[in-house]
Amino acid sequence: MKILPPRVLRALERFNAAYPWDHNAHYHRWILRQLPRRFDCALDIGSGSGDLARLMARRAAAVTAVDSDPGITTQAQKLTPASLPVTFTVTDAAAEFPNGPYDVITCVATIHHLPFAQTLASFRRHLAPGGTLVIVGLSRAQTPVDYLLGIPAIPANAAMGWLKNKGRPSPRPVSMTAPTRPADMTFDDIVRETRKVLPGARLRRRLFWRYTLVWRRP
Structure with a gap:
């Protein structure tokens, strides 16, 4: 099912290339609101x-x-001040999950690259009691409702690109060089699998073709 004809989609792609912005960073402040004020x-x-x-x-x-x-x-690493307590590591989380426990685990636009249920189980295993897991993910559109929910994001995406770049065309920011792939699970699939592994998790469809998942370990 196509929302827009190919000619319009190509025009939107050209606009987004001229006025780029980070769809995932849009949710960073929301993520912080889900977390404690201080954590280890x-x-x-x-x-x-x-x-x-x-x-x-x-x-x-x-x-x-x-x-x-x-x-x-x-x-x-280059962008991070030495005063901040951040350690950056090149790791394939599917092959070698960093040992916890952690008070907070976040995962933004990444879990569709990993085995979904196994990764959720790893999150559960390495999250400390009382800890918080926050995921911002991508799902595959399948139903008419999915496509209809994507329609408001089209003009909003263009408006955000224009505002973020103050109306001036900008070069694209630094991006990943590793291969990417589209999401292959629908939102209904994600909800069903999550319920099996993380009972009580809160999932919600979001703007800009994203969904969110929040779970707090008892």
Whole structure:
């Protein structure tokens, strides 16, 4: 099912290339609102350029930030002041999950690259009692409702790009060099699998083709 004809989609792609902005960073402040004011250890899976890890480091005693992309991890290290308690590591979380326990675990636009149920189980295992897990993920649109929910994001995406760049075309920010792939699970699939592994988790569809998941370990 197509929302827009190919010609319009190509025009939007050109607009987004001229006025780029980070859809994931849009949710960073929301993520912080889900977390305690102060906590000891945090883990950020898929840390990218380190923006979220640096924000959490202002509340945490230590933040471990892992990403599978060496290039973006190097950039993250360069952008991070030595005064912040962040350790950046190149790690494939699917093969070697960083040992916890952690008071906070975050994962933004990354879990669709990992085996979903196994990764949730790893999060549960390495989250400290009373700890908080926050995921911002991508799902595959399947139903008419999914596509209809994506429609408001189209003009909002263009408006945000224009505002973030103050109406001036800008070069794209530093991006990952590792291969990416689209999400293959629908939102209903995600909800069903999450309920099995993390009972009581809160999931919600979000703007800009994202969903959120919040779980607090008893």
